[in-house]
Amino acid sequence: MRHRLLVPGAAALSLLLAVPASAADFTPGAPGVGDTYYPESGNGGYDVSHYDLRLKYQPKTDLLEGTATLLATTTQDLSRFNLDFGLKVSEIRINGKKASFATSDKHELEVTPATPLEKGKQISVVVRYAGKPSEVKIDGYSAWARTPDGGVVAQEPDAAVWWFPSNDHPTDKATYDISVAVPDGTQALSNGVLASQSSKLGWTRYNWRSDKPQATYLTTLAVGKFDITTDKTANGLPVINAVSKDLGSHEGSAKASIERTTEITEWLESVFGPYPFNAVGGYVPNVPAGYALETQTRPFYGKKVFDRGTNVSVVVHELAHQWYGDNVSLKDWKDIWINEGFAAYSQWLWSEKEGEGTAQELADWVYSQHPADDPFWTVKPGNPGAENQFDGAVYDRGALTLQALRNKVGDKAFFGILKSWQTENKYGNASVADFVKFAEKKSGKELAGFFDTWLFQPSKPTAGAAKKALGARQAPVAEPKSWKQIAATHDTHGH
Numbered sequence: 195m196r197h198r199l200l201v202p203g204a205a206a207l208s209l210l211l212a213v214p215a216s217a218a219d220f221t222p223g224a225p226g227v228g229d230t231y232y233p234e235s236g237n238g239g240y241d242v243s244h245y246d247l248r249l250k251y252q253p254k255t256d257l258l259e260g261t262a263t264l265l266a267t268t269t270q271d272l273s274r275f276n277l278d279f280g281l282k283v284s285e286i287r288i289n290g291k292k293a294s295f296a297t298s299d300k301h302e303l304e305v306t307p308a309t310p311l312e313k314g315k316q317i318s319v320v321v322r323y324a325g326k327p328s329e330v331k332i333d334g335y336s337a338w339a340r341t342p343d344g345g346v347v348a349q350e351p352d353a354a355v356w357w358f359p360s361n362d363h364p365t366d367k368a369t370y371d372i373s374v375a376v377p378d379g380t381q382a383l384s385n386g387v388l389a390s391q392s393s394k395l396g397w398t399r400y401n402w403r404s405d406k407p408q409a410t411y412l413t414t415l416a417v418g419k420f421d422i423t424t425d426k427t428a429n430g431l432p433v434i435n436a437v438s439k440d441l442g443s444h445e446g447s448a449k450a451s452i453e454r455t456t457e458i459t460e461w462l463e464s465v466f467g468p469y470p471f472n473a474v475g476g477y478v479p480n481v482p483a484g485y486a487l488e489t490q491t492r493p494f495y496g497k498k499v500f501d502r503g504t505n506v507s508v509v510v511h512e513l514a515h516q517w518y519g520d521n522v523s524l525k526d527w528k529d530i531w532i533n534e535g536f537a538a539y540s541q542w543l544w545s546e547k548e549g550e551g552t553a554q555e556l557a558d559w560v561y562s563q564h565p566a567d568d569p570f571w572t573v574k575p576g577n578p579g580a581e582n583q584f585d586g587a588v589y590d591r592g593a594l595t596l597q598a599l600r601n602k603v604g605d606k607a608f609f610g611i612l613k614s615w616q617t618e619n620k621y622g623n624a625s626v627a628d629f630v631k632f633a634e635k636k637s638g639k640e641l642a643g644f645f646d647t648w649l650f651q652p653s654k655p656t657a658g659a660a661k662k663a664l665g666a667r668q669a670p671v672a673e674p675k676s677w678k679q680i681a682a683t684h685d686t687h688g689h
Contacts, residue, residue, distance in 0.1 A: 220310035223275035225302050227363045231527040231580035232351060234299065236363025237276040240266045240317070244368050247358050250375040250397070251382070251417050253344040256326040262358050264319040271313045274306040278362035280332060280355045281325035288319055300332050301355045301362075319359075327356040339481050342440060344380060344417035346479045348487045348494035351527055354410040364523045365623050367407035375399040376417050383416040383436055385491050387473045404491065406471050407621040409523050414489035416479050421449075425456050427474070433459070434475035434492065441480055447500040452476040454506050458513050458544075465543060466514070467613040470521040470620065476509065486683075488515030488537070499683075507541050507676070508683040514540035522619040529625045530583050531575045531649060535592025536612075541680050542593055551674025557597040557664050560590050562671040566654045576626045576649030586684050595648040598663035602644060603637040611636045 223239020226232075246263040258281070280301050286293045288307040296304045303321075311317060327338035327345065337349035338356045347353050354360045371389075374382035375397045386404035393399075404413075418438055425433035435452050437445060452475075459474050476493045483496025486508050493512035499505055518540075519533035542553040551559075564570040573579075573587035575595065582588070600608040611633055615624075618632075626649065634641045644663070647655050655663070 220271045220273040222273055222304075223270065225276045225299070227365060229363060229526050230577075231583065232363075234302070235278070235352065235527075236366060237278065237361050239270050239272045239275045240268050240361065242266045242361050242366055242368045244370070245358065245360065245413075246371045246373075248373045249357075249415075251345065253377065253380060253417060256328050256340055256345060257324065258327055258345075258357060259324040260322070260358065262321045262323070264321070264359070266317050266319065266361075268311045268313050268315050268317060272307070272311040274304060275311075277303040277305060277319075277321070277359040278355045279303045279321075279323070279359035280330040281323045281327065281357070283321055283323045283359075285322045286320065289317055303359060321359045323359070330356055339483070341418050341438070341480045343419045343438075343480070344376070346414075346416045346418070346481050346494070348414045348416075348489050350411050350487055352411060354413060357415060358413075360410045362410045364409040364411065365525060367409050367523065367621065367623075369406065370402075370404040370408055370413060372402045372404075372413075372415070373399060374402075374415065374417070379419070380417060381420050381422070381436075383414075383420065383434075383477055383492065385413055385473075385489065386471070387432055388434070404472070408490045409520070412488065412490040412520055414487075414492060414494060416477055416494075418479055420477070420479075423453065427456050427460050427469075429460075429463075429469070431459070431469055432473045432475075434473060436475070436477040438478060438480040438497075441478065441497060444478075444497050444500045447504045448478040448495065448497070450504045451500060451506055451509050452478060452495065454509055455513065458506075458510055461544075461547065462510075462513055462517070462540065465540065465609070465612065466517040467616045469516065470616070471516065474513070474516065476512070486512050488512045488519055488533075490516070490520045502682060505679065505683065507544065507679045510541050510544045511537045511683060517616050521616055521621060523623050525623045525625045525628075527580070527583065528577045530578065530588060531592050531595075531626055532624060532629060534584075534588050535575060535596060538589040539593040539596040541676075541683070542597070545674065545676035545680065548676070550676035553597050553600070554664075555672070555674045556677065556680070557594050558671045559674055559677060560594050561660055561664060564654065568654070571654040572652045574650050574652055576645070589684060591648070594664075595645070598648055598660075599633065599641075599644070602641070602663055603633070603639060607637045 226234045227236035244265040249260045251258050286295050291308045294306045328340050337353045338347045354362045372384040376382045382400040384402035389403045390401045420436040422436045433456050471491045473491045478495045484498035487494045514537040518536035524532045542556045546552045570587050573582045573585045575588045575592040630645045
């Protein structure tokens with residue numbers, strides 16, 4: 195028996211396709227991305243493409259007022275979603291309509307739209323807020339530091355929650371427009387290029403723009419009084435450096451160090467390939483901090499970094515991060531070697547360039563300085579654990595691994611890997627496992643066992659393995675001339 199197939203007309207078909215998902219299909223976005231070390235960081239259900247921050251900051255009172263506009267795309271049918279944020283919120287609008295909100299846990303802002311949000315839709319989220327960032331404590335701590343003439347935020351792995359609402363994990367990068375009004379005579383520094391500046395009624399507004407993907411923890415703000423210098427690299431890249439006007443005895447060494455930024459950036463391009471962003475530079479505020487941070491396009495250097503005088507090596511380290519950590523960022527905080535091992539190795543390469551000790555001599559020195567029973571070897575750079583994330587072994591053993599890789603695959607393949615990793619993963623995220631596969635593909639060698647020995651085993655590679663991979667000499671090994679300054683930067687890595 196034959197049956198006639200009934201095909202609905204175009205109008206009826208469009209109605210069928212337009213039937214929205216039922217309320218039961220919409221679920222809350224996850225309150226975290228499931229990071230191995232920081233499971234509460236970030237959120238699920240959406241992806242941010244752009245942050246527009248319009249801020250006003252009064253240094254005398256530490257009052258920060260802001261309106262943040264987030265442009266995002268939903269990645270699931272959302273009944274509500276979370277933002278990571280710590281200041282007091284007065285209003286939230288989604289696509290122009292008021293949304294309800296509540297706070298939970300340490301820094302979760304739960305946002306419920308007036309109507310559920312369908313998957314794959316572009317949305318705008320406007321958050322109005324105000325508060326004193328230095329008074330917001332999470333685990334008894336604030337990433338916002340007050341200075342005699344302003345305030346600064348630059349921290350790792352968390353910084354954004356103290357000054358703007360965000361999806362606070364490196365896997366959700368976005369572009370930024372950051373507009374900050376401060377009292378006349380005070381300056382506001384942020385990432386990227388200064389798009390415009392204007393003054394009105396006693397306030398000066400600075401408009402900064404970062405037009406390439408940027409992780410939230412790499413976004414920085416510094417308000418104060420600075421001596422600012424500008425320059426351009428040979429390729430025309432804008433260079434903006436700033437040093438606080440009240441650094442006292444640290445002023446000379448700070449300026450002498452970060453004014454090498456142009457030279458170092460040009461050299462790093464020869465090692466890692468074209469610089470990936472729209473500006474470069476650095477800043478030194480009057481913050482009694484002994485650490486530095488690779489905030490994108492404008493690294494932060496705490497004043498105490500220059501306690502012992504000029505410190506060019508740390509500038510090399512933070513600028514190297516613009517490629518390794520900022521351009522290609524980690525997928526999970528356990529992948530910290532993707533950032534720190536390479537930035538540390540760049541210091542070894544700089545030493546080699548300056549004739550103060552080759553990378554091989556530095557590798558031999560590090561290997562010889564740590565006997566087999568030294569706890570140094572129990573830290574696994576490939577997954578060190580949250581408690582050891584910034585341990586010296588992540589840097590030194592991490593760099594040691596790269597010298598061993600260089601010897602194993604040869605200079606041509608090794609430096610080809612360093613550059614192609616940047617271009618083939620540009621503005622993305624990657625893991626240690628991704629790098630292992632990448633190195634195998636580019637070198638044509640099986641390297642899984644090699645990386646397991648150097649990055650994941652909680653023990654010192656045997657003399658035989660070291661000799662085979664490093665060519666390590668037996669003691670005594672002479673200390674390279676650059677080592678003391680390189681070692682002195684280790685204290686700058688405790689964020």
